[in-house]
Amino acid sequence: MRKKISILLSVVLSTTLLYGCNKKMDNEKETKVYKEVNIAAPDGLPAISMAKLAKENISIQDEYKQNYIIEKSAEALSTDVMKEKIDIAIVPSNMAAIAYNKTSNYKIAGTVGMGSFYLVSSEDITDFEDLVGKEVGNIGKGLTPESIVQNILKAKNIDSSKINFNYVNSANELIPMLLTGKIKTAFVPEPALTALTSKNKEIKVIKSLNDEWKEVTGFKEGYPQSTLIIKEDFIKENKDFVEKFLGALTESISWANINTSKIGEYCKEIGISTEHKVIGESLKRANLNFIPIKNMKKEYNDYYQKLSEFDIKTVGGKLPDEGIYFTEK
Incomplete structure (x- = not known):
């Protein structure tokens, strides 16, 4: 009888310990901090x-x-x-x-x-000189797109004050303006550019800002x-x-x-x-x-x-x- 009780107690204790260990491991998993x-x-x-x-x-x-x-x-x-x-x-x-x-x-x-920005237009434009007197859309005043464009214009001796820049915060704002004809010329980045030209075939890619930067600075990679x-x-x-x-x-x-x-x-x-x-x-x-x-x-x-x-x-x-x-x- 004592032997049976001892065995039973051992089983109960082992089960309790095992349950306790498993519960502890589960708690550790639940409380793991990342x-x-x-x-x-x-x-x-x-x-x-x-x-x-x-x-x-x-x-x-x-x-x-x-x-x-x-x-x-x-x-x-x-x-x-x-x-x-x-x-x-x-x-x-x-x-x-x-x-x-x-x-x-x-x-x-x-x-x-x-650089992944491109000069695009539905007008008869072939180069930066043609931007004088026109409204041109761009993204991020004071950020990379504006700085690059202004430097290219300066290198080409084009007076940027004679261009009416219209700055927006993102391509999501710029694309509808081009599609509705509110503006006809802009600097647009990929992937928004491909989305734009797929909807309006009259909008053409005129220049790559990266290629223009290479030309005016001599920087190999743009x-x-x-x-x-x-x-x-x-x-x-x-x-x-x-x-x-x-x-x-x-x-x-x-x-x-x-x-x-x-x-x-x-x-x-x-x-x-x-x-x-x-x-x-x-x-x-x-x-x-x-x-x-x-x-x-x-x-x-x-x-x-x-x-x-x-x-x-x-x-x-x-x-x-x-x-x-x-x-x-």
């Missing part, structure tokens, strides 16, 4: 570059959780960056300089794409349109994650350029506003490609020098020093 990483990009090509990462919710590193944020305009993103709410962001390249000069807490890790910046505090505390994220972003961009039949659906699912059917086609002239900063320092230095010569405010009041560049471990 380090959240806020990653942001404006709607359009910058957001497309990280579409695969966001859609597939790819794990960069254990115990980290990425929050991908698509801002409707570069201006909205700028506000969050200046308040240092974002850990990693893809921004207009001159905004990267402004963020560094204003906060001293964001470093350039590389470019996500060279200009860095979108720049990946990372908060310095975050880099110091999460070096392994940063290195892995750079690799994952490179793969995401390569995948997008190869899988043009799939990228549109990915973009649709994560909330990118461009019509998903034209996104694959738009990548042909989007210049979407990640280049690490170690291979782009001279281009950025020269680019910021050119912008500062036109208006020092476009880079935040002073040329950024070498501290702006991320250095791999």
